[in-house]
Amino acid sequence: MTGLNRNILRIILMLSYVAIIAFVVFGISSLYSYLNTGADRSSILHTEIKKADQYLPKIIWASLNNEGRPMDEQTLNTIENNYLDAWYVKHIAYKTNKTDGINDYYTESARENIFNIIEHNVSENITIEETTLEHHPTLEFFSEDGQLAVITDKDVIEYKRLYKNENIVLETKEKSTYKIILLLEDGYWRIRHIIKKEVSNYSENITTVSHDKIAVKGINYYPQATPWNMFGDAFNADIISKDFKLIKETGLNSIRIFVPYASFGKASVNTEKLMKLIQVLDLAEAQELKVVVTLFDFYGDYSVLDWTLNQRHAETIVTALKDHNALLAWDIKNEPNLDFESRGRQQVVAWLDQMIDLVKSVDEEHPVTIGWSNAKSATMLKDKLDLITFHYYEDLDNLEKTYDSLKLETPEKPLVITEFGISSYKGLWNPFGYSESDQAAYHKKAQHIFNENEISFMSWTLYDFTKIPKEVVGRLPWHKRTQAYFGFINQKGETKPAFKYISKQ
Template identity: 30%
Template structure:
């Protein structure tokens, strides 16, 4: 039996440890609070003036040729046209803000008369009925129809008023996210020096609504195209055999700011040596206008400029073309907030990147977003799907040539999402057991018949430590063999392993826990010293997938299980020791 004094000592020791932890926690908390209150907005920003025109007005509003009516009328002065554009864009934006606030806030600045009563009433009634509305205007195509001789009345038609609305009622779970393109007739009046909408009428749906996502499958196309459930390049089937790629010394957010031509050349040569024909790279989200601050974009990609990305990607693709390697470019990396208010910035991002590569021969496909389905928890699945369809259409509008896909994290989500059916091919990520892969693949094949399917990510970390779920390189090779064997059974678009390299450091915030970052760092098939792990040799399309089977007991001969065993034995010995003392006292 433990002596009372020793027991007290143990209790006091425990209390001291708890107290120390509490003090440390309090210090940490106070530090964070202090940091929070000292990292607010720049005081100088209090004096920032609202710009005369929205910074992105060029992208969001376009004047078509004026209606012939206007030819013999007063010609509209450029400053007046700017003022009308500004007021019109801000009117839509203010309506979005008012819906966000749930009250007709500020509408009288941009609407008057019948129009003001109209929009205010609908807003008030909708909010009173318990609906929550998030909406953003994306683009407008205006045709000037009339400009009064005294310059105080203007009438125009908005032939492509693109609007995204997320309407939902929390208590019922009812939700609908609609992207519409409507035609509006507008009458604006110059009052008190401000242009205001006085009458508006929706006259129908714009012609360009619901542009299909799929690329045209022209046999003469020099680009890889989707035909049935396979990809083709020219007349030949094209099976993707590749890896997800970051340079070994500049992974994730460090890739593009530190882009190195020579490293790319060496890694492309390495990929060719492994028999690979495709690499998948990631492009972080950067707002070209700098309007989306860290609150919207997160810190990821914050240190890289679009010019750096464009220049780097251009060089990467040029070298890939020379090496006969195809590239899948994954857009919007780490862009996780798909609130409609962010969509205009997303459009700007696409406009800044996609057109530059619309005719590049090394580009295989645009992957709209890596593991977009994992954003559903924060955004809702409906919002994620609608956003993907929107950005897909925007990419297609700017690049009619290349394939579109989404790298789904979950095959189940991929099978159910309405987005998958519209993509050129479906890509899913799989980190489960090799035995379960056929079931997963079959699920996709059943849900999306006649659609190429790519195993976009699979892999196994060789970080084998005291932490559970460690694996050896031999296990990795066995896993690769199992996965690739299953892939060959269902062969469709091909496969991409995660990743080519091991990494010294993984600096992503979400991987800051040591057992997470270490696991991520050891997923590659090429070791830090440049040598190949056994799994690397299995990646070639015609590789022999025969690997030496690993006895079942070997999985327990790992640091973790040995540590557990040692701990258990130690505890058992302790128990026996205590038991013996107790029995002896009795």
């Protein structure tokens, strides 16, 4: 008994010794690494340019025909920047109920009005998320000494979302006309007076594109080596061209591709990547494939103050592609309904709503859709969309029923299933998964249903992938492995049994 006690004592002593040593080593090492931290050498010279795009509503100046002193481009530019900054700081102030920045862009007597409103909103626990989407300013007057300017800002499109006690109580879109007197003080053009001259409720005139018959037989496409990073440095037109040829040969007529928001440069779209995107459409056209372009991949902010940046992004891409023969449709966002929980349903839907308006205002020809992740969500915004698309990963037995009931709810709009498929992964992380022959049976059955009911479809996806970025399904290996095996062609480049049913039963 004493022997055992002594052994226990020994073990405890030894373990505590190890623990103390480990703790001391950890302490010394963290002290050492702390002493080795410091400023990055490249930051010594302060050479970086700090200006970031924060707020870029569409601004269209009327041609200059002002009274007083003739305006020069540089001053007009400064006025524009300061004027938009004044709106931006006001949006921030009403969102946070703080007054930071207001003093820079409003004169002493003008800022009082904003402070009064903030005071009221603080006492009532009201916050406002707002932005302006369009400005149409006219310079009315510029004083001879260059210190005072009057502008009329026509048809300012304002979106506001008001919260009371953290609940949304109102969403409103207004079209207003303002008269603004600006003074140059301390190098800033500050708002001295702003007077709302006109206001009305605003709703975009939506023209829906009628498409008599869209018989889509397509596939979601990523090159095998660079899934979710199609336009990066490893972009290879030869591979894509070969893939498109293969897709065409299987009897499919269209593809669906994705444009990632951040890596395309957000508000100022990277020209090089845009060229690659156009090249992809050129290659598709060469194979007579139509392309559904899905915008805003990997974007999940939706905040109101981000809208103007999102709009400049979409505007650039849509403008660049809208006349392309290969373009089939615009998919505003892939599976936005999955963000309802984290970002709020109303917030996401409001974002989608304005983005549909924007895309349609640039491209009136091509149908606009949203790639809903399930059929249940697919009726949202259906009146604004030209094409209803959804993804179907549920049991095929219910497909006909789901499709029919959706068809009943949206009788005038064409329907396309833009993603479906199953993973043939069966292994360590998912021992009860489907085999490749299960996958083949699934696609055979799916094609049968599509054929019977004349359903347009786009499958997920051409290839099995080796690398799945964590942004797609997270870090969990069982998710990643499953995601990697949805293809018709395996990682070695051999066709899987399902390949036979890629476009027909």
